[in-house]
Amino acid sequence: MSLLTGRRPLLGIAAALATAPILKAEAQARRRIRFTAVFSDQDIRADAMRGFQRDLAGEFDVELHHNATLFRQGTELVAIQRNNVEMANLAPQDFSRQIPAWSVLASAYLFRDVDHMNKVFAGPIGDDFKKMVRDQLNVQILGPLYFGTRHVNLKPRTRITTPADMRGIKLRMPPGETWQFLGEALGANPTPVAFAELYTALQSGTVDGQDNPLPSSRTMRFNEVTTQFVLTSHLVAYDLLSISSRLWDQLTPAQRSAVQAAADKAIAESTRRHLAEEQAAAEFFRTQGLEVYAPNVDAFRAEAQRRYLASSQSQAWPAGILDRINAVR
Template sequence: MGAMMGRRSAVGAVMGAAALAAGLAAPAVAQARRRIRFAAVFSDQDIRGEAMRGFVTDLAGQFDVELHLNATLFRQGTELVAIQRNNLEMANLAPQDISRQIPAWSVMTSAYLFRDAEHMRKTFAGDVGREFNRMARDQLNVHVLGPLYFGTRHVNLKPRKRISTPADLAGLKLRMPPGEAWQFLGEALGANPTPVAFAELYTALQTGTVDGQDNPLPTSRTMRFHEVTTQFVLTSHLVAYDLLSISARLWDGLTPAQQAAIQAAADKAIEASTRRHLMQEEEMVNFFRTQGLEVYAPDVAAFRAEAQRRYLASPLSQAWPAGVLDRINAVS
């Protein structure tokens, strides 16, 4: 009996030790699945929202990624500070928000910097992009995963005047969003920039308060601006993008395999979003033509040359690294 009790005690001790080990291991396994909260202002109906749902799916089992869209977790413009304060792991950051803390980054918000979405992608994938991303990392605690394209802005006019060069926009009242940088952009296009609230823009076009506006084509259709205008001039003056970004502190705490998984999922989401946006923009060109509007490209090279000349001659370019514009222009 004593020997049997001894064996039972030994077995019990082993089982107890195994249970203790399992209990200690469980938190470690749970801890390996890091929570990543992602904040963005776009909605779940946005093409980017769909792309980010794919991001979550691709990382399922490795990370608990929570999507907080439509500015439900942090309001627009506060996401960067939230990352810096360790209150947020990941966000879709506007380059303008980065440029407020790093003035050199303002070049990345200027008109006619990128020729199209592919030129933007190549720039960020090359030496210039790596240098600017390193600034964001070193100074802001932000690791940039890549640029997330969401459309190209074009000029949309009520007058039927044919536009070829910036000189053809002289005297036309072009609605631009309020703010010094936006108003300067309107001047760089050759127009007379006029600030009008977005909610009042349809009426302003209808009544002739302004002669035109600029937005990505899908936005113009959503807001039905084609009902009160006659033409779209494909100036391609601003390639719109945000930066898919993650906390550098979090990133540095990950294993190389985990970093590779996140980067691969981000690359896939960015590619899917870009493809869908480009398809949608092409659909908009066809739609506007069926509605009887003219849709054509002006002398974009003339617009680019004039806009870049104006930027370089203005105080807005004082913080730009020497030669950076030439380096970006040379990316092919």
């Protein structure tokens, strides 16, 4: 065997050893992002998050867990804080449990429409509230994820005109004090039920109704077990696409930019599709024989605002916050 031939295996080993640290570094550079949400995998938001997953596939391993299969509704924020998950779709009501000032952002008839909501979050008011979450909860908010305007959906055929007509109605609301108060502000008897259990609760009569945006109600087929949609328009519905600050701080500036860009794209796509679907869903429900009508929205707004301002919740709101939000154009 020649010296040249004998050196080839040695050269191969040397090359493998030389590239091993590079391959190890590349493997370490890939970040795992587990995302948890209560919405179903058929939801528009699930499609948007699959786009998020594709956009980051080159550098991140994004795992999508829908239908509350990883964490039940209302526990996701604590899961992020305990580093049990990296990313979640969090309701503003979840933040208000730990930061009472956030309850204003979950109050009824606060935002005029999705554009108003987006402008508030993109401006100094949004910066202040996002900083509270960052500083106090160690969570980085990527942006508000709109999924429609919430309306009341009932199984009984009782005609609803004012909040007084809601008296005695067991209205499903998500778990949590802020959610329950919203149900009271609508004049109903709020009953906590997890989203994944809601269809069965309506079917069995455990609750008389629920409140969700029309696209979500269509996706979950709530029209199969109810008779009417009352267009109260009481809440511009959004969650906060959020990521662990611990993970965020470990990312390079380029990685942060990539994650934020993918989130912005997912949010924009979800918003576009939800706006289009809201009108289509209303027409669909009518074709299925359900009543779809508007009550006296001014009466609902006045009663809700009266209850909020008289409650202990409003005492935690930053001074002048309602005027500041209303002034955003």
